[in-house]
Amino acid sequence: MASFRETGVLSREELAGRLPPGERLRRGACAVIECVEEIPCNPCEEACPFGAITIGEDITAPPTLDFERCRxxxxxxxxxxxxxxxxxxxxxxxxxxTLPHELLPVPEPGDEVELLSRAGEVLGRGRVVETRRARTTWLITVELPAEGLLGEVRAVRRSP
Ligand code: SF4
Ligand code: SF4
Known part of the structure; x- marks a missing residue:
């Protein structure tokens, strides 16, 4: 299967092990880090108050997440x-x-939005349950129509 470097979209192989298991998610929210490029970047590691993200001394190493430490x-x-x-x-x-969102207009709680895949394909419609401003981005929490979409929906768009 084509790689992220070739397509700009993570393949199933590149996602392997990154998605928290359902058993973990039934106990509370958990992050998924979809960062596979070897770039000099580590603000995620430094920002986590619970030490759940590890990059280590080589700042170009992709981050790893400890699902049990993540709150x-x-x-x-x-x-x-x-x-x-x-x-x-x-x-x-x-x-x-919950998705980082930097497009205007920002959806509001109760809005119905289009659910988009990593490649921008429309996967269905969902309902915004919460929005919060966090530094320069917005965090949009959306309820999905099916559990199977948790691993697929990575952006939203206000319905026309
Ligand atoms: S290293 Fe962390 S902060 Fe940098 S792009 Fe990857 S996930 Fe984001
Ligand atoms: S606990 Fe750490 S890894 Fe989990 S969401 Fe918070 S900052 Fe991210």
Whole structure:
């Protein structure tokens, strides 16, 4: 399968091991870090108050996440310049994803939005349950129509 470097979209192989298991998500929100490029970047590691993200001494190493240390606080989403970190959650009776969002207009709670894949394809429609301003970005939490979309939805767009 083609790599992120070739397509700009993470392949299944590149995502392997990055998605928190359902059992973990039923206990509370957890981050997924979709950053695979070897770039000199580490604000996510420095920002995590719980030491859940590790890059280490080689600043070009891709980050790894300890699912059990992550508390789902969202701090790392707001500092990632690549908008490559998301929160997944199955603990509130629905499948929810929280996304960094930097397009206007910003959706509001209750809005119905289009759910977009990593490649920008429309996957369905969801409902915004929460929005919060975090530094220079917005964090948008969306309820998904199916648990299977947790690993697929990575952006939203206000419905026309
Ligand atoms: S969501 Fe919070 S606890 Fe989890 S990795 Fe990010 S900063 Fe750390
Ligand atoms: S801040 Fe974002 S782009 Fe930088 S290493 Fe962390 S996940 Fe990757």
């Amino acid at each position: 789902g606080c969202g701090t790392c989403l707001a500092v990632c310049p690549g908008l490559a970190i998301f929160l997944l959650d199955l603990s509130r009776g629905a499948a929810e994803v």
